Amino acid sequence: MALDSKHPLNSLGFAKPPAETRVVVAMSGGVDSSVVAAQLKEEGYDVVGVTLQLYDHGAALAKKGACCAGRDIHDARRVAEEMGFPHYVLDYENVFKDAVIDEFADSYLAGATPVPCIRCNERVKFKDLLNTAKDLDADCMATGHYIQRKAGNHGAELHSAADANRDQSYFLFSTTPEQLSYLRFPLGHLASKAETRALAAKYGLAVADKPDSQDICFVPDGNYASVIEKLRPGAAEPGEIVDMEGNVLGTHNGVLHYTVGQRRGLGIGGLSEPLYVVKLDVEAHRVIVGPKELLATRKIPVREINWLGDEPFTARTEWHMGVKVRSTRPPRDAIIRPISETEAEVELVVAEEGVSPGQACVFYDDASSRIFGGGWIWRGY
CATH class of the missing domain: 2.40.30.10 (Translation factors)
Structure with missing residues (x-):
């Protein structure tokens, strides 16, 4: 956008006052996105908060340590009320299941190690939610991701966060140039998470000390296998654990319980050297193990x-x-x-x-x- 002599570029890159700039903030209910919303509101922007309900709300209320759960929806709504901007909860359960959960289950059963958070950003947050932001006549959409968007000679560029320990670039690589032109990441320049929590305290947010989410939002306690078994009943077919020559070393209760590189929990003892999972033969229901160098x-x-x-x-x-x-x-x-x-x-x-x-x-x-x-x-x- 060209510079306006009366209105230089605001902090989001638009040549108009913040009050005339509408920004939709994707709010997970955590401290990061809450700070983004509060900060933009304090700067005078026309903020609209949106939270996605991605799976069963009732079940989510009993779950801790993950994003987008029922408690998180409540927390996002509370931040919006405290800061005085509108907040909407959108039911994306069917979209999320079709675009993320089903592929996660099928990929895992095929012996892959999927990363559903990337697919969620790609297919839900930066697609459907972004389109919703445009439908709300927003000039841009902001998130609490730790990554930087910088102006380049050929358009917006994606850069790692200033804090390497918080950098989320791995999970955002599939952001397209078109999406990047519309997205904003206000936390990417911060030196540490401590700065984010300090801002939350400054704005008086109840989530200032809320723990970070650790698990994939629909996988309680990181137990992938239990989720897969619910999504795909009968998927835990027993089989053999074999070495590279096909010698049977033991048995297992389902390939889905193993990942490439795994050493612990193989259930095979009395060996002269440590063995690792080097391959999963899903069709034969075999877990193939070998020495570390084969990895x-x-x-x-x-x-x-x-x-x-x-x-x-x-x-x-x-x-x-x-x-x-x-x-x-x-x-x-x-x-x-x-x-x-x-x-x-x-x-x-x-x-x-x-x-x-x-x-x-x-x-x-x-x-x-x-x-x-x-x-x-x-x-x-």
């Missing part, structure tokens, strides 16, 4: 790539960047070789352990904090 991978096939670079992804035969193959790991040096606009082979300079289908592979610029997108790991070599 090391250098070549990773990636598809469904969302590219955020300034030139086309296929404009080069190779891109030299850092890549993350797990949310908890730092970027590693890699060579990305495009196959098409949405597929590539990623070659790690140094092999990584535990690279698993269903995880994301996110591209980072080695020379800056910029994220160039990423894709989904879909099978191992």
Whole structure:
């Protein structure tokens, strides 16, 4: 938007007063999104809070440690009342089930290790909710994610958060350029979560000391298997635990109880060396184990790539960047070789352990904090 001599750009990047700038804030009920809403309201913006009900409200009330539960809806509503802006709760249960939960269950049963929070951002929050924000005539939508949006020569760019410990770029790689132009992330520049909580205390928010969510919102206590068994009755087919030569070492109660790289809880003792899950053969109901070195991978096939670079992804035969193959790991040096606009082979300079289908592979610029997108790991070599 061009500069207006009477109204320089406000903090959200619009050439008009905050009071004339409507912003929809996606409110999970946690401290982060509550601070975003309170801060924008204090700055004089026309704030509208929206919270998504993503699964059964009654069941959610009894659940702690996860986002978007019944208690969180109550907390978001309370913040809106305290700060004096409208707040809406939207029923997205069916959308969430179709777009996120069902794929999570099917991917897990296929031996993958899915990341449903990425799909939720991609298919629900930054799609349907973003469209709802536009329907409300909002100029933009703001969230409490720890990531930065910066103005570049070719449009808005996605950058890592200032606080590396809070950075959520791994979960937001699939944000498209069109979505990025409409989104705002007011917390991305903060140096620590302590600053966020200090702001919450400053605004007198009841959620100032609320614990951070730890689990996937529809997976109580991180117990994926119990959720899968409810979603897909009969999925826990028993089978064999075998080594790389096919020798039977033990039995299991369902492949869905295991993930690639797992060592603990295999139930096989008396071995001369530690063994890890190196592969899941879903069709044969087999868990294949082996020594740790078999987990090391250098070549990773990636598809469904969302590219955020300034030139086309296929404009080069190779891109030299850092890549993350797990949310908890730092970027590693890699060579990305495009196959098409949405597929590539990623070659790690140094092999990584535990690279698993269903995880994301996110591209980072080695020379800056910029994220160039990423894709989904879909099978191992």
